[in-house]
Amino acid sequence: MSTLAEPAVQAPAHPARFFEREEDGRLRCTLCPRECLLADGQAGFCSVRENRGGAMVLLAYGKSTGYAVDPVEKKPLYHFLPGTEVLSFGTVGCNLGCRFCQNWNISKARASGRDLPTRTPRQVVDLAVAAGCPSIAFTYNDPIIWAEWAIDVAREARTRGIRTIFVTSGYVEEKAREEIFSWMDATNVDLKSFTEEFYAKVTLSHLAPVLETLEWLAREGRVWTEVTNLLIPGLNDDPGETRRLAEWLVARMGPDVPLHFSAFHPAWKMMDRPPTPPETLTRARRIAREVGLRHVYTGNVHDPEGQTTCCPRCGKAVLLRDWNTVRGNRLGPGGTCRNCGERIAGRFDA
Ligand code: SF4
Incomplete structure (x- = not known):
């Protein structure tokens, strides 16, 4: 990975979409299933969407915590332009509250008051072109919460023949989902477990909307989709759960959807768990292949056979x-x- 230098430019908060106005004057964000109800001056759970004087604004518009050139395999995408590099960036905040977040330093950072540099969509695409990248990835924190910014970059990218990749939890409302993905070429969706209990307790969100997003992506068939399942020892690595998850993917998305079993490393509020043993990843891969998935991989470890x-x-x-x-x-x-x-x-x- 190589990182690119930043200009220090500030921009005013950008008007946001994806909201409804309640009778009492509060704004209901309709971007993700949390549907935060925001009084004047309040920001949502994700910290980047705010009711400012009766107008919804996106504090993270134009911003980035930094740009990097990564292999596309790092997203991870194994069946999309393999061996190419992708201009990657994220902002701050998140609509989930995963206790194991590997990028907590940005997902838990607050947008307001941060001196983040700003670029225009054209400048971002210029960066990709200059770096020789055939694609741009919205990644590091969940781009659902900064949808307007991702869409504007994707729109500019499309006019210049650059593909776009949306790396996400898939925790998004139906209407927003359709608009966001209409601008994307590929996605990796993080299916964090296959139990509602895990989603509720460990991620502060819910499983059902994520499954709806995955089914919708498969049904539409336009956006190339791969799925990641991070295995955390003792929390979501039970072989029975892995089997149910893989069976669901075969039945609802088809046997060709690539599935990545990724290794957990202790982070943020989950420093008490050990890293995932490589054997756990290998076992999960074997189970998923047994139930009929054709392309199953291990990640965050050296495992040429599993990759x-x-x-x-x-x-x-x-x-x-x-x-x-x-x-x-x-x-x-x-x-x-x-x-x-x-x-x-x-x-x-x-
Ligand atoms: S995107 Fe942010 S503000 Fe909107 S509902 Fe989700 S967490 Fe709340």
Whole structure:
């Protein structure tokens, strides 16, 4: 990863959309299922959307905690422009409250009062072009909460042939979801567990809206979608839960949706748990493959076998990886297996 320098420019708060006005004058945010009700001067749970004098504003518009050039495999996306680099950025705040957040220093930072530099959508796309990146990722904190900013960058990117990637929890309202994803080319959705209890206690959110988002993405079929499941020892790594999660994905999204089992490292309010043993990831991968998923990977560990894409028809390796690095690309034209001609699920052409 390389980071890019920032200009120090400040901009006024940007008008936000995705809200309704209540009879008592409060504003109801309709971006995510929390539906925060905001009186004048109040900010939502995510900290970046605020009722300012009866108008909703997005405090994080134009802002970023920094821009970086990452391998697309780090998002993680293994079936979308493999081996390319992606201009990546995030802002501050979050609409979830995950106790294990790996990016808590930005997700729990407050937007107001922070001296974050500002860019225009055109300047962000300029950065991607200058860095030779064929795509831009909205990532590090959940871009749902800064949807207007992500959409404006995506709109500019589309006019210049740059793809966009939305890395998200999928905790979003139906109407907003349709508009946001109409501008995106690919997404990785973090399915944090397969129990409502985990979602309620550990993430302060709910499972059902996330499953709705995943089903909707599969039904629409326009945005390339991969799923991540971070396995935390003793909390969501039960083999039975892994099996139910994988069975649900096969039934509702189809066997071709790539699933990444990712290793947890102690962070923020969850320093009392050990890191995920590699064997747990390997076991989860075996279970998910048993139930019919064709592309299952391990992440945040060195595991070339668990990170290689094989042709689901003949079994030959077509994309060899170690962690986030592509070590060999044996894909044929149009993302096909050179051995048997099978088309591998994904978007492989720049
Ligand atoms: S996006 Fe933010 S303000 Fe809107 S409902 Fe969700 S947490 Fe509340």
